[in-house]
Amino acid sequence: MDVKDIKILLVDDEDDVLDFMKYNLDKEGFQVHTAQNGLDAIQVAKKVFPQLIILDLMMPKLDGIETCRELRAIPEFKNTLVAFLTAREEDYSQIAGFDAGADDYITKPIKPCVFISRIKALLRRLETNQTGGKLRVGDIEIDRDRYLILKDGKEIILPRKEFELLSLLASKPGRVFKREEILSKVWGNDTIVGDRTIDVHIRKLREKIGDEYFKTIKGIGYKFDA
Amino acid sequence: MDVKDIKILLVDDEDDVLDFMKYNLDKEGFQVHTAQNGLDAIQVAKKVFPQLIILDLMMPKLDGIETCRELRAIPEFKNTLVAFLTAREEDYSQIAGFDAGADDYITKPIKPCVFISRIKALLRRLETNQTGGKLRVGDIEIDRDRYLILKDGKEIILPRKEFELLSLLASKPGRVFKREEILSKVWGNDTIVGDRTIDVHIRKLREKIGDEYFKTIKGIGYKFDA
DNA sequence: ACCATTCAAAACAGTATGTTAACCTTAACT
DNA sequence: AGTTAAGGTTAACATACTGTTTTGAATGGT
Structure with a gap:
């Protein structure tokens, strides 16, 4: 699959984090969509059907874990990749939702090159997973x-x-x-x-x-x- | 890669911490090796070539950061994953060695299930890096x-x-x-x-x-x- | 409730693969 | 050049892995 055919949905309430990720992913040629909270994220996801959704853990309205759960409950998103975004300092014991649906987690701050390679590594899983058609x-x-x-x-x-x-x-x-x-x-x-x-x-x-x-x-x- | 082919080296001077980690990783089927200080750790690492090394920060003889530096200087360990183990109370600003080679850090105390999922998440990086292609x-x-x-x-x-x-x-x-x-x-x-x-x-x-x-x-x- | 279909397990056979042992060859050092 | 230690070669042997068949347990439809 070509890079320009891959849609990524970024979800974070902080503008600067969103900007950072969007900038770097844009530069690689991905189609980048964004949302500022979990509820919006689900709306956007239903429209664009991204291959990968990157969710911040701490968000207003609907946090990352809950958003992930809701997404996973929708059949269309069963095979969508979901990555969590966490601050290094956050209490990891809260990340109970890990086994329950996330494909990776990414800690911020993170260097652009590392960020990109993590994303690419994740997307590599798609290739074998395609269903339908x-x-x-x-x-x-x-x-x-x-x-x-x-x-x-x-x-x-x-x-x-x-x-x-x-x-x-x-x-x-x-x-x-x-x-x-x-x-x-x-x-x-x-x-x-x-x-x-x-x-x-x-x-x-x-x-x-x-x-x-x-x-x-x-x-x-x-x-x-x- | 199969779980039983994965070697993990645990390094901590405290017996109970070592036991806790070893017990949980053993149960998952990993090959677990241990060391009580940085110098021993390097010796063991050279023998078994683990895929992941978990280093306590505070240790006698050679602390975690120094051990990590020494390991990174050896070509064989350039691609070995290194995670730091820190007490929650420790001042994170001290973790200067982060950019200099560690792949993750883990705060203790930590629940077994969270610990295991962190380890597995870390190891997932290996698969995309070295297999395939x-x-x-x-x-x-x-x-x-x-x-x-x-x-x-x-x-x-x-x-x-x-x-x-x-x-x-x-x-x-x-x-x-x-x-x-x-x-x-x-x-x-x-x-x-x-x-x-x-x-x-x-x-x-x-x-x-x-x-x-x-x-x-x-x-x-x-x-x-x- | 019955039958058909699918799935999984067990038992066994056959064979490619891995290992060893014994002997041979080569390279380094004196 | 001789000696020694390390690697090379070969074939016999062991074993791990897969292929096949049978059997019985689930599952689902009529």
């Missing part, structure tokens, strides 16, 4: 909206896990996905399933889609290739 | 995402250990990696393998990639050069 790899088309596969014009209907596994692998053709990465993205972080489960699903995919597309990298994981 | 050295390209080597446009597929060994050596072309460093980074600290194991893997790499790239430094280790 269609995806073509070779002669295979994955329709995420309709939950079906098209191969040689024929529809193939896959069970959910198989579909999601294929979807993940095909989202970056050629790239190897480690077993743990597959587990965390298809099964979720908390679920504990046996090692063989992935193999079984891969086997079913090979059966239904074709053996040649799925390559095993021993000791690492699998990759999809056309 | 491509690496070019001369006419050889190492594609970490696809787990393959490109040489003269040809794909070379390497087994895991060979790939990781090459990956390590090529990450700093020309630099010599000591045998113990190779062992700790490719094999891990806990695994005990014989002396000849490295040689065998180097041999296989020379076979597959080319003899000329791998230079032996007797009594020290190996380096990769184009």
